[in-house]
Amino acid sequence: MxxxxxxxxxxxxxxxxxxxxxxxxxxxxxxxxxxxxxxxxxxxxxxxxxxxxxxxxxxxxxxxxxxxxxxxxxxxxxxxxxxxxxxxxxxxxxxxxxxxxxxxxxxxxxxxxxxxxxxxxxxxxxxxxxxxxxxxxxxxxxxxxxxxxxxxxxxxxxxxxxxxxxxxxxxxxxxxxxxxxxxxxxxxxxESNPPRRIRLLAECLKTLRLFLNDKVAVLYVTREMYERTGALPEDTEDFVNYARGIKGVEVGVFLRELEPEGVKVSFRSKNEVNVAKVAKALGGGGHDHAAGCELNCSLEEAIDKIINLLAQEMSGGQNV
Ligand SMILES: [Mn+2]
Missing domain, CATH: 3.90.1640.10 (inorganic pyrophosphatase (n-terminal core))
Known part of the structure; x- marks a missing residue:
């Protein structure tokens, strides 16, 4: 071929x-x-x-x-x-x-x-x-x-x-x-970060929450944070890795609010959890260890849905 x-x-x-x-x-x-x-x-x-x-x-x-x-x-x-x-x-x-x-x-x-x-x-x-x-x-x-x-x-x-x-x-x-x-x-x-990206990162890191016995870390960025820092949607590239980069965390989740509504979600897992399955269940796709989706709901609703699915995925049959 x-x-x-x-x-x-x-x-x-x-x-x-x-x-x-x-x-x-x-x-x-x-x-x-x-x-x-x-x-x-x-x-x-x-x-x-x-x-x-x-x-x-x-x-x-x-x-x-x-x-x-x-x-x-x-x-x-x-x-x-x-x-x-x-x-x-x-x-x-x-x-x-x-x-x-x-x-x-x-x-x-x-x-x-x-x-x-x-x-x-x-x-x-x-x-x-x-x-x-x-x-x-x-x-x-x-x-x-x-x-x-x-x-x-x-x-x-x-x-x-x-x-x-x-x-x-x-x-x-x-x-x-x-x-x-x-x-x-x-x-x-x-190493070419615009200052606005680092200012947005500072806001984003304050949102850190841990779920499911501290195995899932969630970070997010709101439309209001973009406004305050003058950052652009593309400036959040790699933010999800700060969530995954925590000791003991298996899945890092990063959410950002879209204009004018909806939420874009990125998943990164270390090795045990297949996040492509979770993303696919939410209408998205990707790889076993890096996946994403878009949801038409609020940030908090999105986090609820994601944690529920991850709870099932992580408690059920172990997959590699
Ligand atoms: Mn690729």
């Missing part, structure tokens, strides 16, 4: 590359790797706003940020990266392409493409994109390597998560040899 997709991409006259809304480093890095490899024939689309933190990536300036799918031009191939289902790209209209290709590593992927490469055992989508690019025989430039490295680096939390294995470092080694500079990516991603 990878050979086939490599050939389709090489032969295509136009490729539109899509990331999911609220994109992370893996989604953006994967798309921009394709852009830097195939240049003019690729247009990269982001539903909504591209987080500022990733503007250092080569090609980021050219990403088309759209609010309505009518702004998307038809292309021979729609390439959807790091996206488990169509709903994560609002009003996705596949009739604007001859073929839809899906490349992803989410276990909950719905195989909505005409061609699907889904490898849940991989730590990032960017690594699968790397495999495909190698098959196209295109030279992997420093720019391409930097984009792929960023995807791998961010989706492993800087080589910390359980998805990190010998293969991850093998891939990282290849990318560094091709010109990616780990410390530069690290500084851009983790």
């Amino acid at each position: 990878k050979e086939k997709v490599a050939k389709i991409l090489s032969d295509a006259e136009s490729i539109a590359c899509f990331m999911h809304k609220n994109p992370d480093g893996d989604a953006i890095g994967s798309c921009l790797a394709i852009k830097n490899a195939f240049k003019e024939k690729v247009k990269v689309y982001c539903p909504g706003k591209l987080p500022e933190i990733f503007m250092f990536l080569p090609g980021a300036e050219e990403v088309v940020q759209f609010s309505s799918f009518s702004e998307v031009k038809p292309a021979q191939v729609f390439l959807v990266l790091d996206c488990s289902d169509e709903k994560r790209i609002p009003d996705f209209d596949r009739s604007k392409a001859e073929a839809v290709i899906v490349v992803d590593h989410h276990e909950t992927n719905e195989y909505f493409g005409d061609y699907n490469i889904v490898e849940p055992e991989r730590a990032s989508t960017a690594e699968i994109v790397f495999d495909i690019l190698k098959l196209t025989k295109k030279p992997i430039t420093k720019d391409v390597a930097t984009c792929i490295f960023t995807g791998l680096y961010t989706d492993t939390g800087g080589f910390k998560y359980s998805s990190t294995n010998a293969e991850t470092f093998q891939t990282a080694k290849e990318l560094v040899e091709l010109g990616a500079v780990p410390w530069k990516v690290a500084v851009e991603i983790y």
Whole structure:
């Protein structure tokens, strides 16, 4: 399948590359790797706003940020990266392409493409994109390597998560040899916080609550906190890790209020609890140890629902 997709991409006259809304480093890095490899024939689309933190990536300036799918031009191939289902790209209209290709590593992927490469055992989508690019025989430039490295680096939390294995470092080694500079990516991603983000974090940490024998930690951010600190929704990236990072905590939960209503929830577990199951029960999805969903209720109602589901999940049949 990878050979086939490599050939389709090489032969295509136009490729539109899509990331999911609220994109992370893996989604953006994967798309921009394709852009830097195939240049003019690729247009990269982001539903909504591209987080500022990733503007250092080569090609980021050219990403088309759209609010309505009518702004998307038809292309021979729609390439959807790091996206488990169509709903994560609002009003996705596949009739604007001859073929839809899906490349992803989410276990909950719905195989909505005409061609699907889904490898849940991989730590990032960017690594699968790397495999495909190698098959196209295109030279992997420093720019391409930097984009792929960023995807791998961010989706492993800087080589910390359980998805990190010998293969991850093998891939990282290849990318560094091709010109990616780990410390530069690290500084851009983790040491370039705008002050407003740190002010919001200070507010968020005050909300800490522990549940279920201190095995679940919950943090949240309200609309009012955004207003007070001048922070943006994207500024909460990684806040959930402060919840999971507490000794003895198995599941970290982070909630943020959406405009004008609703709540976005992120789950992170250490090893025992499958949070993808919980997220899926609430209409979302993700991986065993990192998942999310959106709920149309108040913060307190959301916390109630989540704690109830987690109580069942954590008391019932143990799962890995
Ligand atoms: Mn990913």
